[in-house]
Amino acid sequence: MIAEAELNKKVVKKPLRGMMENVLNQFNSAADKINLHPNIRKILSITNNEIIVHFPVKMDNGEVEIFTGYRVQHNNALGPYKGGLRYHPTVDIDAARALAMWMTWKTSLAGLPYGGGKGGIQLDPSKYSTSELERITRRFTFALADNIGPEHDIPAPDVNTNSQTMAWISDTYMSTRPPAERSANLHVVTGKPAGSGGLEGRDRATGYGVFLTIKFWADKNETNLEGKKFIVQGFGNVGYWASYFLEKEGAILVAVQDAFGSIENQKGIGVENLFNYAKSNAGSIVGFPVANDTANDTFFGIDCDILIPAALGNQITKENAPHIKASLIAEGANGPTNVEGEQILIEKGVTIIPDILCNSGGVIGSYFEWLQNRNGELWQLDEVVAKLDKKLKESFNKVYEYSIKESLDMRTAAYCIAIERIEKAYVLRGIFP
Secondary structure (H helix, E strand, C coil): CCCHHHHHHHHHHCCCCCHHHHHHHHHHHHHHHCCCCHHHHHHHCCCCEEEEEEEEEECCCCCEEEEEEEEEEEECCCCCEEEEEEECCCCCHHHHHHHHHHHHHHHHHCCCCCEEEEEEECCCHHHCCHHHHHHHHHHHHHHHHHHCECCCEEEEECCCCCHHHHHHHHHHHHHCCCHHHCHHHHHHCCCCCHHHCCCCCHHHHHHHHHHHHHHHHHHHCCCCCCCCEEEEECCCHHHHHHHHHHHHCCCEEEEEECCCCEEECCCCCCHHHHHHHHHHCCCCCCCCCCCEEECHHHHHHCCCCEEEECCCCCCECCCCHHHCCCCEEECCCCCCECHHHHHHHHHCCCEEECHHHHCCHHHHHHHHHHHHHHHCCCCCHHHHHHHHHHHHHHHHHHHHHHHHHHCCCHHHHHHHHHHHHHHHHHHHHCCCC
């Protein structure tokens, strides 16, 4: 018979799977470091609200399909819930919980007056026409009803959603308000088109933020990005803009992976050329004439200095982490590195710029758009870029200095700063009643 102590050891060593376990591991590790009050740990370990809606939509052929949509609101101690909506087959309640929790830490770390929320619809958007996606989006918005709102919960674009999706949500939501209140609800979503209340530069904010954090890291380490080789997983909005700005800085894109396949050219892949090719090739990078197709399962092992995972969560694991040659990983996606994979990378001396810092340019840009709508202002692109630079530099410096001072990896340092800010809010205001 196994002794109780031995049994407990086995339970502890059991590998945790899924994004929710991942984010809780990261949270608890940081909470231990700062001796987070047990009561506040209990509050932050769970979500405030979880909304699941099932709704019918008529397809182009006249048939009705039933869709399932999710919105998880994790915590609003610092302000309204904020976070994206994604359209993807992997969307479920567990993924939404984890992503909502990450948004709480991300908005807190950035010093924004927001909490964390996330959601989406479980579907593959490539299987639906534009008119079907519009009806799905509008019906989802109506089904969410008063669970979202400009001072309550503010969605934004995420995987497979964009400014057009936000325009549909905004119009649908405002249509449900009394006429005199409609214009006052324009900031119910962010990431809208520039001509419909959107912010100039919001489209590039996340990718630009990824680039900025890499540049700040290089400056701190007295390293020049000129000639540095980088690879990118995911060539959507985030991957493209991060690559665009890195290339301008003199770095060389040598490999890219997307949902269709992987390509490599150690002499360099022109970012704009690849972007234009993908646009004309149904969004796929495969077959790009100035690169060779390469195996998906060996992608992370390609020779490079910088790796940017900018696709989905749980991509870097204990299986592929040992093969990674990059000395710097900049997390453009949410939760791309699981706990076991990260441990291997830290032991190898790899630096990871964590997602809640690295890709926070998007939510900072969203905050600027929200303020612009709220105050009836219009900001120019150069103003937006300058504000984004300033805000991200403040965040980066805080995390970098904390990590050096406390001898911590950057993720744990970022979590400690984010959680301490929320803890302070609870300490000051108390728990109702």
